[in-house]
Amino acid sequence: MTDSVRDGQRDPVDDWRRLAGTAVLLDGFHALKHALRFGAEVPVAVAVDRDAALALADELAPDVREALRALLTEVPQASYAALVPRPHPTGVAALAVRPSREAGLARLRRLPRTAPVVVLDQPRNLGNAGAVIRLAAGFGATGVVTTGTLDPWHPTVVRGGAGLHFSTAVERLDVAELPPGPVFALDPEGEDIRGVRLPDDALLAFGSERSGLSPELRARADHLLSLPMRPQVSSYNLATSVAMTLYHWSLAGARPRA
Numbered sequence: 001m002t003d004s005v006r007d008g009q010r011d012p013v014d015d016w017r018r019l020a021g022t023a024v025l026l027d028g029f030h031a032l033k034h035a036l037r038f039g040a041e042v043p044v045a046v047a048v049d050r051d052a053a054l055a056l057a058d059e060l061a062p063d064v065r066e067a068l069r070a071l072l073t074e075v076p077q078a079s080y081a082a083l084v085p086r087p088h089p090t091g092v093a094a095l096a097v098r099p100s101r102e103a104g105l106a107r108l109r110r111l112p113r114t115a116p117v118v119v120l121d122q123p124r125n126l127g128n129a130g131a132v133i134r135l136a137a138g139f140g141a142t143g144v145v146t147t148g149t150l151d152p153w154h155p156t157v158v159r160g161g162a163g164l165h166f167s168t169a170v171e172r173l174d175v176a177e178l179p180p181g182p183v184f185a186l187d188p189e190g191e192d193i194r195g196v197r198l199p200d201d202a203l204l205a206f207g208s209e210r211s212g213l214s215p216e217l218r219a220r221a222d223h224l225l226s227l228p229m230r231p232q233v234s235s236y237n238l239a240t241s242v243a244m245t246l247y248h249w250s251l252a253g254a255r256p257r258a
């Protein structure tokens, strides 16, 4: 009998320790809810107060209540606190299997594409990357690609993305490996986006918080576009720039095609 199976019961803490090195941490009820909705494989999930977590599901997520009932194991507060970097107000945490890179790349490269890929060129801020993945999920973007050293599956990014990594393709690539499609790069010096229709197969590229678009990304860009901004304001925050651009893309779908 393994450590994980005693008295016919699996010990979720043992399972957790076995899987933690390779799995994706789903930190909090909402991350777990989103991951389940979008088909994540979740081998272990714990709650400090299982009844409270299921009551939250009754209220906010009846569609995944049964899945949660089957998955969630109650653990003492001290065991939970030892598993997560910082406790979440909902007292819920889970581990999910990270989707394969091959599957993610196939999804990103598949043509024809019905929604853009968002490219973050050398982003620095983990919270921004998470917010962008949440935006990509909301707008049904094909995926989010990052260049540079930031890991888009870092636990802080997954926390910022509220578990929505599982609804879209998220991979790190070099500029030379970007998926096919015309690159529309966002830069305050570009042409006004309001006069441009963004196609569904576009790669929408955004520069880093510190230094904007890299020379490599600029060289790959087919178009440079700017968001309306009055003089004396230097730039918008990265995630808000992505939000405005995806909203602009979505408007084209809402209008009759010319």
Ligand SMILES: C[S@@+](CC[C@H](N)C(=O)[O-])C[C@H]1O[C@@H](n2cnc3c(N)ncnc32)[C@H](O)[C@@H]1O
Pocket (backbone or CB within 6 Å): 185, 186, 187, 188, 189, 205, 206, 207, 208, 209, 210, 211, 212, 213, 225, 226, 227, 228, 229, 234, 235, 236, 237, 238, 241
């Ligand atoms: C915080 S800004 C980068 C500011 C940076 N200091 C620079 O020199 O560009 C991050 C990214 O958001 C996008 N962005 C911000 N404001 C924009 C604007 N007014 N028009 C187009 N893109 C913008 C660009 O892609 C930019 O690289």
